[in-house]
Amino acid sequence: MHVISWGSLAWCAIPVVLIATVYTRWSGKASEVLLSAARMTLQLIGVGYVLVALFENPSPWITGGVLVVMICIASWIALRPVNHQRNYLKPTLIALTCSAGLHLFISLVLVIGVDSWYEPRVIIPLAGMYFANTMNAISLATERYHSELQEGKPEPKARLTAFQAAMIPQINSLLAVGLVSLPGMMTGQILSGVSPLIAVRYQIMIMTMVLGSGGCGAALMLWQLGRADRSGRQRDNGPADADLVENDL
Structure with a gap:
């Protein structure tokens, strides 16, 4: 299985920026998609660390x-x-x-x-x-x-x-x-x-x-x-x- 590095993962910002651009050009709230994507990233990273701890110590x-x-x-x-x-x-x-x-x-x-x-x-x-x-x-x-x-x-x-x-x-x-x-x-x-x-x-x-x-x-x-x-x-x-x-x- 290919392991995705954190540096390579940064390229995933491209679709987020594209959608934010559409929001901006059409007078929408680009902050909505940007904040959602940022929240998603932080939540998943946090959950990842929690799951590692849970997997090592099942209770x-x-x-x-x-x-x-x-x-x-x-x-x-x-x-x-x-x-x-x-x-x-x-x-x-x-x-x-x-x-x-x-x-x-x-x-x-x-x-x-x-x-x-x-x-x-x-x-x-x-x-x-x-x-x-x-x-x-x-x-x-x-x-x-x-x-x-x-x-x-x-x-x-x-x-x-x-x-x-x-x-x-x-x-x-x-x-x-x-x-x-x-x-x-x-x-x-x-x-x-x-x-x-x-x-x-x-x-x-x-x-x-x-x-x-x-x-x-x-x-x-x-x-x-x-x-x-x-x-x-x-x-x-x-x-x-x-x-x-x-x-x-």
């Missing part, structure tokens, strides 16, 4: 703590499209934890068969992919659900539309993989010298788990929001109209 408590931090950050980011509404935070935490946790269990125990669930070298990269994709699915579903309700759509219709919107990236990635793109994990394994046939098996696991985790996370989030919305309408309408509200199910 269930430390690994569990890292996973909790990842879940909290992902849940908070997922609510960005709806202005971080506080009443959405608890359902997001539940949806993300349950969905990604289930698929991590399937991957680690049933598919890979690891001896220790807390092995950082295995669980943290998988958790990162599952949390990130589930976060995006929940974010898309929540934003669309919120918008549909504001437009006066009935809750069942808003829920279906939101779920379909959340699944578009998931379905597109399944259709494009292998034909349009080689996913990052598979590419990384191939570059590190792993047989493409072995890399394919891991990638199939990742793609199916990401599909399930994202879909289940979005569905669980929408179910919770719908339940809260129906409960709110029942309180507003009173006992006399409770039967009409139940018909919306």
Whole structure:
């Protein structure tokens, strides 16, 4: 495997500068892309040093703590499209934890068969992919659900539309993989010298788990929001109209 030096890595600033130039020429905020790229670089370097320490001293408590931090950050980011509404935070935490946790269990125990669930070298990269994709699915579903309700759509219709919107990236990635793109994990394994046939098996696991985790996370989030919305309408309408509200199910 070719090792990229820090000096060679500096050439990666070229695409960042190009996009920043477009922002500037079109009277946009070039600082947005520059700050994002700088933050990304610092975050990854910091994470790299943390992972080195974790890999050398695996601990269930430390690994569990890292996973909790990842879940909290992902849940908070997922609510960005709806202005971080506080009443959405608890359902997001539940949806993300349950969905990604289930698929991590399937991957680690049933598919890979690891001896220790807390092995950082295995669980943290998988958790990162599952949390990130589930976060995006929940974010898309929540934003669309919120918008549909504001437009006066009935809750069942808003829920279906939101779920379909959340699944578009998931379905597109399944259709494009292998034909349009080689996913990052598979590419990384191939570059590190792993047989493409072995890399394919891991990638199939990742793609199916990401599909399930994202879909289940979005569905669980929408179910919770719908339940809260129906409960709110029942309180507003009173006992006399409770039967009409139940018909919306």
